[in-house]
Each structure stands twice: as structure tokens, then as C-alpha cells.
Amino acid sequence: MARSLHQQKQPIYGAVSLFSRHGFLVLLGLLVFLGVILPWFGISSDVFVRKNALSKWRDYDLPDAAAFVGGSSGNGTVIVCIVSYPYMDFLKNWLISVASFGHAGKVLVVAEDYETLEYVNRRWPGHSVLIPPALENVGGIAHKFGSQGFFNFTSRRPKHLLQLLELGYNVMYNDVDMVWLSDPFPYFKGNHDVYFLDDMPKVKPLNHPHDLPPPGKKGRTYICSCMIFLRPTYGAKLIMKKWIEELQDQPWSRAKRANDQPAFNWGLNKTSGIVDMYLLPQVAFPSGGLYFKNETWLNETKGKHVIVHNNYITGFEKKIKRFHDFGLWLVDEHSNKSPLQK
Secondary structure: OOOOHHHHOOOOOOOOOOOOHHHHHHHHHHHHHHHHHHHHOOOOOOHHHHHHHHHHHHOOOHHHHHHHHHOOOOOOEEEEEEEOHHHHHHHHHHHHHHHOOOOHHHEEEEEOOHHHHHHHHHHOOOOEEEOOOOOOOOOOOOOOOOOHHHHHHHOOHHHHHHHHHHOOOEEEEEOOOEEEOOOOHHHOOOOOOEEEEEOOOOOOOOOOOOOOOOOOOOOOOOEEEEEEEEOOOHHHHHHHHHHHHHHHHOOOOOOOOOOHHHHHHHHHHHOOOOOOEEEOOOOOOOOHHHHOOOHHHHHHOOOOOOEEEOOOOOOHHHHHHHHHHOOOOOOOOOHHHOHHHO
């Protein structure tokens, strides 16, 4: 029996033309899905683009990153900070102060998690690198000082710095709970192997010696591991190696909630006769225990401070409040100066 006219005109589904009414409806539905349904579930429509961009930076290694910020010749300077995502606001604040003195281009953010790697490189391409393994952030909560997570985070530091020294770069390390009030580079005068600052709040005379201070009650010095300048010399590399050894000999335990600073000091003490060390002037590089807690000293030395460290206090909110109280929280009014705003 011959097919009816109606039967002969049945459409063949699966071969839909975009120019047909049905094809237009399919395309419209897809656009609605990408623009409305995915965001409703918290999925951005650019998720696939972001995924491809992130995979690019996962292959980015330290030599490439150092060459990008410090120069391909290997004799430039790299300013290093090591950051996990919960510290992002402090990174922004620190970067604004660094940028104010024209040194932001030298900054390399060593990301300890993929969130930080992606965030920085999406806004400031090439200025962040991740050295595996990546840190696992649980719920975006920062590791508390004295915890095993904090120890694991900070104990990787000398390995990163040593690798940069082996590549031939001068290296300046900063914690991101610092603020620059002046350009620190004129203070790295001479050709010393390592430059560091005293972490004690006791006031020193303005013309204090620049040698390694004498040991304290625990038999070691109290030098801060949070601001260091290193030249790519045998002596600087030796200190990093000793720091790594001391961290391995003094691992974290529940009974002994270690951090990286005592190991750094033991490394300095054990190489003091071999390495050319330079203690930076206290008036320019004060500890938080001095700058924030000695009002008389602060007023007497006004205008002489270079880098301020917000230590001798724990907790994000407390640190931010103290920065606010002293006019050092810059992200609210000066965010346009941050490289991460690009």
C-alpha cells in the first residue's frame, strides 16, 4: 500500500538543522542551560575555559617562573612569598606596598594550592608557580601557628629558596603579613651571603653591631625567618641546606609543636664561622613586638621604618585589626595599586 502524504513527510529526528525551527529551539535551550541553569548550581559558564587555563599553569615550573620575574640570565633578583589561599587578603595588602616602590615585577608567588595558583595567574599571568605536592586546604581554613599543617607549610620554604639560589638569583623572602614603608634594597649593601633581622622586641641602640647576636636562653639566637635576603653564594646555599637538615632532625610532634624558625636559627648558629652574615638595622626592620607595642620607640624613630612585620600576634582578624589601627591595611583604599587588580 502506498504511504499517505502525512507519513511521507515525517521528519527524521537526529538530523536537525540549526536553521530550522526545531534547531533554533535546541540552540536556545543550550544557551539557557549555560547561562541560567549552571550558575543556579554554582557552576560558571566559563568553567571549561578556566580549566584549560589552569592546566597550563600546572605545567609551569620554578626555572620558568624565576626567568620570567628575575630575568633569563639568572643573575637578577626574585622577591619570593609563599602563600595558600586563606592568606590571599594579606598577599594583596603586601603586594600593594611592594608595588608602591616599583618592585612588584620581581615578585614570585609560590602557591601552595591550586586555588592560589589560578587566582594569581588569571589576574597577573606568570607571577605564580606551584611546586608539587600541592597543599590540601580543608574548607579554605588557614593552618594555625604551631599546628602540623603550619609546620608542613613553612618547612618547604628553604627548599624553594635553595632552588632559586642554585639557579643563580638573588632572593628576597617575605612573609605576607608584612608591609613595606620604604624601599629595602639600599639596606642590602655590601656582598654578604645572608641578611636577616632580629625577632626580639628589646630595643637596640641605633648603631648596634650587624653580627649574629648571641644565643638566648634556649642556646640559640632569635633571628626572624620571615624576612631574608640571600645572594647566590656558597655560604647562603649552605645555610639553606643546614636549615633543611635541622627541620628533618626536629620534625613536628604533638608534644613538640615545632615551626621552621628554631631550625633556621640552629642553621645560622652552626654556620656562623663560615658564612658572611649581616644583621639588618632594627630601626628599619623592627619586629611586631617592638613596632606595635612600644609607642615611645615608635614615635622616636618615626620616618626610619622600612618593613614592618605583623607578628607577636596570632589570628587573621587580630592581625587585620592591628594593621587597620596603625593605618597599614591598604586593600580597602588602595586596591587599584595592586597588580592583582589587572
